[in-house]
Amino acid sequence: MKIAVASGKGGTGKTSISASLLLARPDTLAIDLDVEEPNLNILLGSFDGCVMPVTMPIARIEGSKCISCRKCAEACVYGAIAWLGAGVPVINESLCRGCGLCPRVCPPEAIYEEDQVVGEIRSGICGGISFLEGRLRVGSVNTVRVIEETVKKAQSFNETDWLMDCPPGTACPVAASLRHADMALLVTEPTPFGRSDLEGMLEMTADMRIPTALVVNKTGIGDILIDDLCRRFNADIIARYPFSRSAAESGARGESPFKTDAGWAETTRSLWSDIERRFS
């Protein structure tokens, strides 16, 4: 089963709960898809493996072949090719999205593509668990590209059980992660912000028709209820982790509370049996 752990709001505890689930079932493939801020490795343990670049083709113009017809500049919807009135058009690399249209419209085939590194994939073992991580290069905006390449790598492993630690928000990076999931585990917190972002997340898993269950983390830090959302979206709360300062502190140090807090570990084990009872 391929489980996606997502949340809408950042900082609700996606990564803590992902790490705990993985430590409880170390035969599950760990995949960190929060490629802008990958932190799962910090909670799992030391990483041993290899690093592979993620590239994207960027357009370039061979000036000597260019006939200054400006078809490329007219075709590019991202405004990445500037026509300066004469001569060879200029490509703005930071705006190029690598769609591959300009080489196709260039009559003398003066445009070629060159791979540019937009991120990396770490593949190996982390804290004794098979581990994959996508990591966006700082300054690149190609989040979805790195997510998709990481998932492709995961698919090549032929493992049946995945746990994907997803990015926050409800935009395309989350959609790119969720579309590979058999079920979504949404981590929320009982605060007004937590509830509001959970609602957006539930709309999304409902739209994508992904079976969904909820985990309420940090119970006790607020008293906001979500029962009406559970009913509306037919998603049950299957675990509650109470807020504990000691769990927060061990997480902050990079130690999963699964290892340091007996109550937390017990909740995680019963969460696994609930997931299996409902979804496998």
Place this chain on the structure above:
Amino acid sequence: MNIREVVIISGKGGTGKTTLTASLASVAEERRILADADVDAPNLALLLNPRETGRQPFFGMPISEVDREQCTGCAICEKACRYNAIHVRDGKAVVDEGFCEGCRVCLHVCPERCISLKTIERGIIRRGNTALGPLWHARLYPGGENTGLMVALLRKEARKEAEASGASLIITDGPPGIGCPVTSSVTGGDFAVIVSEPSRSALSDLRRAAGLCGILAVPFGIVINRWNLSEELTETIKETCGNEGWPVLGTIPFEEKIAEAVGAGRIPTVEMGDALPALWHGIQKTGRLKR
């Protein structure tokens, strides 16, 4: 009129950007405009309770649409699409609207010429009045593309209003991460405040957010929120900032009464105590926000 825009970001989510944005707005004395650029998880309005004065639909880039009658299912479009956004299912090409970036490669390669463009509503941009000033906020519909474009439009509206109304300050609540929407929030801003907290994850994310500000050439400083949750890691963050030459603008403690105020939908101006005006003073000074 010299308008200064300060953008609150964090790298890691949940470090307290939104709470801090509202709190800083409550102690700023300048005429100000507020903007919530976290368009796919917007929460600033929950603390500011705007009275809505206007709304407009947001349309992203036009995306591809297949004429099913004409489509022969040849899959040439599927092979050409770099975004994995068009697939042949049951003999017909189907566009995945959440992934299509509107590049038009499929239109170009389709031998049947049966792909065209359509514009879809991707979200909504709103304006409202609040006790702390006008608020521009938005909601991207779940699963949507074009967050960066939406953030750019939202910031443009906030700036237009600042120019028209004579406001001298724009305070923008940014998104988490370092990708498209963050880049779009920070680019061209006058100063970025990176909200961190004492954890190894937050420190890793702080480094990436600071790296992005460096690339975008936007000056920045760091706030350590909930510093007393780990005094040891707070020291580590301060040391890192010292070694890198990043200014620490101030610290805010973790206190239950702050969490309770936010839980009740209130801005914790009083609960944050003296740390808040001291922090705002630090931001004004380091960010050269005062003329």
